[in-house]
Amino acid sequence: MTGMKASERLLQAYVVLFLLYLFLPLAIMVAATFNTSRFPTVTPWLGTTTRWFEVLWNDQQMWRALWNSFVVAFAVIVVSVPIGVAAAMLLSSLHKRARTFLYAVMVSPLLTPGVIIGISTLVFWERLGVKGGLHLAVIGQSSFIAAYVMLMVLARLQRFDPSLEEAALDLGASHAQAFRRVLFPHLRPAIVSGAVLAFFQSFENYNTTLFTRGTDTTLTIFIASKVRTGLTPAVNALGVILIVVTVVGAIGYEILRRREAARAREATRRAQENALGDLRKA
């Protein structure tokens, strides 16, 4: 640490402060779960308890909302993953100008505010005589989540060598076989991460769901309404559980992603070495 300049030390201190700022609020929320106070807080500390987890466990509405969130998230995977894959495959076989235009239309939902996606979905289907509910939440969410899947699959498709497909077709494979045996295995990692991302995006969606849900309640809607009416540390207990699940999930996902990246680097390195070896032999 000696020889480090004052400005650098200042910067490090700032980063530490920033991390504190990032984590302290979450720590306080977690701590408040274990306070006996009926209003979630850490000041004053009235005594330590785990009874708010019990209260949460016995909350029928919470279970209903949790179930709804799962149903919606799985339905979103079912809708958005095939659409995302198809859209990426279409984009990759279009010519430059058509591709640029279609690409812009497809990523536009990612830049559109979630509330507006919800509103336009609601108004559109209402005109066709369909009322709000979980089904509309699925449609609204899928309209932008499909774009995430499309981007992930497209990135993977760009590393695909179409001559492999040609070879399969030349050797007598049907189009269906070529897709199943050549292209699909190549895309599988992107499809799996797309599905995982779709699940998380759907599960934590609030803005689009708020307008399309009708009278149904998902977990995020449940939490927000609980904070406004009937707030007890049971909401914190739910927060703690979600945070634990998210942290484990995020770290696992990150580790997988890094391992995948390392594997890709390793593969390119080996390919280069092989090429070098061939050159030397020649």
Add this chain to the structure above:
Amino acid sequence: MSEVFRRYGAPLGLMILLLTGIWVVAMVVLPYFVMVEYSFHPNLPGPEIGGPKDIYTLDNYASLFRGIDILAWDFPDDFRVFLRTIWGSAVVTAVCLVVCYPVAFYLAKVATPDRVGFLLLLLVVPFWINEILRTFSWYIILAFNGPLNAVLLALGLLDKPVRWLSGSGGVLIGMTYAFLLFMMFPLYNALQTLDRNQIEAARDLGAPGWRIHWRIVIPHAKPGIAVGCIMVFVLAASSYVVPALLGSPGTRWFTETIYQWFFEGQNWPRGSAYAFVLLGLCVAFILAMMRIFRVGLTDIAK
């Protein structure tokens, strides 16, 4: 188009076109158009829809601006909320940029690779935690009897507790916290590609620290700044849950006004018109940023 059938064959090609078509037409493009078309209709009871009174009108848009008196500096309620939303989102965006810049610079150019990997993991975790929970944590902190007041009173910095949640302050604090990391990652990505030698060269030539940042680091970070600002501004302007949790009736956000027109006022055409105005605001901001910082759509979608 024929390329699709040549590559994938007829059944698979049709399937691809069908799925993409359903998505682009029925889930993206048509709903926008229907919403916009709807916003030009008067709000009529069911039986009168399509009747003689159902004419195109600009009334739903005009109602946002009706009653503005610039000279008396007097604005109607909905327009006041609209202005507050623009102003508040701009403040949140600027604060996020200032707060994140040093950290992004540290991550991209100062820290050792091992430490960067660890820090990025630390940053990703709160990023994945639900926006509502992150907002809720500030609801606890800022409460009248909450820890912030308790700490400030104990330190003697306050004489009596402050009602943090009754002004716009709570909303701005919550939004900054909720959307901060959407600024961090674009900034970090942009700065990562900056060649350290440029900074060294400037230093060797005697440039003071602030000038190195002003002339070399910030210009290089432009695409990241643009993308980060776009993300934060759009998220802030269209946030519902943060003002709903941390605001009070006097600090309503434009999304709350839209929600009220839909579900309390039962005036869907007006709600649609306001939603379109909000979309217009976001698009205008995005285009302005793309123009100012000269970045394209593909940079943003990353």
